[in-house]
Ligand SMILES: CC(=O)SCCNC(=O)CCNC(=O)[C@H](O)C(C)(C)COP(=O)(O)OP(=O)(O)OC[C@H]1O[C@@H](n2cnc3c(N)ncnc32)[C@H](O)[C@@H]1OP(=O)(O)O
């Protein structure tokens with residue numbers, strides 16, 4: 001049986017330090033409950049001395065969540081520790097996380113102190129925290145740049161003082177994987193009481209090494225990993241939970257297991273992104289929009305023949321419904337045929353070759369090839385009676401928000417009106433009165449391309465028809481119009497036979 005790797009989530013503490021990501025207590029409770037569902041072992045809920053709001057969040061999370069250990073951060077300062085302890089008073093299992101800087105930089109320039117004093121303060125802090133809780137984690141801040149013999153000395157002293165977990169942060173994201181792994185190995189070999197505590201990793205991503213360093217730590221004996229959802233965190237971020245968990249799952253050579261319910265990864269990632277206003281970069285491993293999107297012909301053909309040709313993870317394992325095949329000028333006939341089939345146009349041989357040649361000319365001049373483009377290429381083979389064109393969108397907000405849309409479906413024109421709790425809601429509801437393919441809007445992301453108020457909004461939507469996802473994209477300086485266009489784009493991808501047009 002492999003060892004358990006304790007998953008310590010710090011999205012609500014290190015993640016929340018990111019500018020613009022601050023959450024209120026109610027939102028933090030939503031996140032904490034989602035993390036509990038995901039199966040994390042420890043939730044670092046905040047830094048209670050930092051503000052009354054953060055104190056209150058730790059207090060309320062302790063009441064709302066029962067399975068994970070709730071952890072509160074403090075400096076090696078008595079007042080911090082007292083406040084942390086107070087914030088944990090309702091926690092079923094509470095942990096105080098205290099510590100101090102251990103690198104020459106931190107000792108000399110930040111704490112303006114000397115090594116003997118730092119060891120003394122560390123020991124005092126751990127002992128003081130032990131008055132309040134049994135479970136005390138000690139962090140040796142900036143361990144990644146510390147002198148190894150001093151690091152071993154302070155870790156040994158912290159364990160002797162009662163630390164149950166010793167955290168070895170690469171605070172500045174400086175280490176290479178071999179270096180970080182070697183630090184953990186050194187502690188295993190040179191700290192006489194190391195087996196009395198769990199070694200924890202806490203890596204930052206300044207050089208893009210956070211996941212690799214965390215795994216190197218685990219391979220050398222760490223049994224707790226401090227992680228955040230989507231890798232959010234101070235500066236370039238922390239180690240991303242989804243990457244570590246899936247790397248362990250994919251590689252049996254890393255002989256540990258976690259409690260993480262991986263099919264919940266995607267929805268948790270989206271929840272955090274939405275609440276924290278932090279879009280996930282499209283190429284982000286595991287949870288990025290393109291993580292399971294294939295856009296070049298050789299890959300698309302390979303995936304369509306056998307998914308594992310180009311995917312090491314089944315998207316369902318992380319809660320993504322299925323891979324997507326995106327049409328570009330680099331696509332081949334296999335991908336084109338796949339899309340035409342889904343529009344109900346089944347072409348083979350010469351007919352397919354002929355359409356493919358036209359497709360390439362179009363794709364060279366246009367980035368996104370959507371159903372409308374495909375339908376225009378295959379006009380003569382086609383029943384296009386259910387293709388939707390958005391002709392007009394208008395809305396007013398005199399107290400109630402009312403929207404009106406005009407849609408052309410095939411050669412018929414429809415008008416529909418609806419109210420909603422916002423203009424986007426009202427417009428989408430009006431469209432849904434005309435086209436009713438029994439769908440659920442599951443994901444809706446608006447991103448500004450630059451920061452100005454006159455900026456173009458990029459909308460990405462995911463509609464679900466049963467288990468099947470349909471994606472819609474649009475960009476426009478008018479957010480309401482962009483949303484309506486993305487909705488219609490997704491609706492047009494639903495196969496003709498499954499689309500119901502309500503007259
Ligand atoms: C690596 C990490 O520590 S990650 C956590 C980072 N998160 C945060 O900093 C968010 C919460 N922080 C805060 O709200 C505030 O900084 C507080 C409440 C902790 C302290 O506020 P202030 O008393 O105004 O101090 P300020 O933030 O200006 O400076 C930090 C002080 O803590 C000291 N300090 C920093 N880390 C530690 C530590 N681990 N143990 C003891 N003292 C520390 C610094 O040396 C400095 O002391 P000085 O003023 O005597 O030079």
Ligand SMILES: CC(C)C(=O)C(=O)O
Pocket residue numbers: 014073139140141142167169170171172202204
């Ligand atoms: C408080 C510690 C664990 C930290 O966040 C860091 O060193 O990066």
